[in-house]
Each structure stands twice: as structure tokens, then as C-alpha cells.
Amino acid sequence: MTMTIYPASEKQISFVSDLIAGREVEADRAADILERIEAGLYDKRSASDDIDDFLKLPKRAKATGGMQALLARVPKSKYAIPTIELEAVATDEEFPGDLVFIEIKEYMSTLYARQLHGAPGGFTRSKLSASAVNTLVEIIERDPYKYVKLFGDHYTCCGSCGAVLTDEKSRELMLGPECRKKFGF
Numbered sequence: 001m002t003m004t005i006y007p008a009s010e011k012q013i014s015f016v017s018d019l020i021a022g023r024e025v026e027a028d029r030a031a032d033i034l035e036r037i038e039a040g041l042y043d044k045r046s047a048s049d050d051i052d053d054f055l056k057l058p059k060r061a062k063a064t065g066g067m068q069a070l071l072a073r074v075p076k077s078k079y080a081i082p083t084i085e086l087e088a089v090a091t092d093e094e095f096p097g098d099l100v101f102i103e104i105k106e107y108m109s110t111l112y113a114r115q116l117h118g119a120p121g122g123f124t125r126s127k128l129s130a131s132a133v134n135t136l137v138e139i140i141e142r143d144p145y146k147y148v149k150l151f152g153d154h155y156t157c158c159g160s161c162g163a164v165l166t167d168e169k170s171r172e173l174m175l176g177p178e179c180r181k182k183f184g185f
Helices: 010-022 027-039 044-055 066-071 083-087 130-142 144-155 168-173 177-182
Strands: 077-082 099-107 110-117 124-127
Touching (some): 010 044, 083 130, 099 130, 130 144
16 A cells, blocks of 8 residues: 655645744754755645644743844834835845835734735735845834825825824824824824
8 A cells, every 4th residue: 555645735834934933842853844844855744743743842932132122123003115115125025016014013012013905994914024024124214204104195094003184283294193102293
């Protein structure tokens, strides 16, 4: 009887890689798995077994620097960044259209950066690679208000939180009264 071996799916490989990065996985085991993935020899059954094992392991302690420190350099807000500004710097992701919409948000004391798709009230969010987040934060850091205002201008709402703007000063700045405080107005 011949047994057929099926290669691990992209989702399995992605999840295993995330678990290796985020859990206390033994270095030798992680290296072996990553070598098999690279060689195309990682199968569905192995991936499933590894996922089950890794989910039982403790999470790695969060570094005090890293992504959290990077995201803390700019206000928690929504931003619109012209793709032409991204063409001048190297990033591993491609962004179609004229503008890239991102949100930097805090949830349960952890900062997140997500790409926004759709429209206010119905946004879907997708993850960004670490290098893309780094590039986007470096661009936003130059002039955070510029990119918040661009978001507000594009969607005709508060550029920071997406709320409807109800007074003249808010519409002029594209920021509501509470959000203006984040940007020094």
C-alpha cells in the first residue's frame, strides 16, 4: 500500500512560522522545520502535529523595544499615505492605488498597525509585514498631521478616528475636538 504525502498548505506554513516566532519553540526544532519548509519537504500531517504542539507552549516574552517602540513613535490614528512616497523607499509589499490607508491602534495594551480597506464604518483590516510597518511609520513620523488630514480629506471625516465632523474648526483641520489634542491643536 502506497501512502500519499500532501505538502503543507500556505496557511499552515504561515501559522507554523508565526508560532515559531511567538512561542518558546526549541531552536533546533524550529531550524529543522524551517529547513524542511524551505526545501518543500514539509507535509500537512507534520504541520498539523507541530501546530498542536506549539499551541501548548508558552508565548515568548515581549521585547521592550521592537514593534511596540516603533509604533509608539506616532499617534494612534488613521493615516493615508500617497503610494508615490512609498516608491522612493524599499518595501516588500506592493500597494495598488494612489493612497495606502493604515491604522495604528491600541488593543489590550498592545499597539497594532493594519492596512485599511473599504470605507469608514465598514473597514476590513489586513496585516502588514514588519518591514512595511517600519517604512510606513518612518514616513508618517515626518509629519503625522499631514497624513491624518489626507485621510480626513479623502473620507470627509475625522482623520484620526473616522467620526463625522460637526463644526467648522473640525472640518477645517479634519480632526474632531478630542483628536486635535493628539496633534497639538
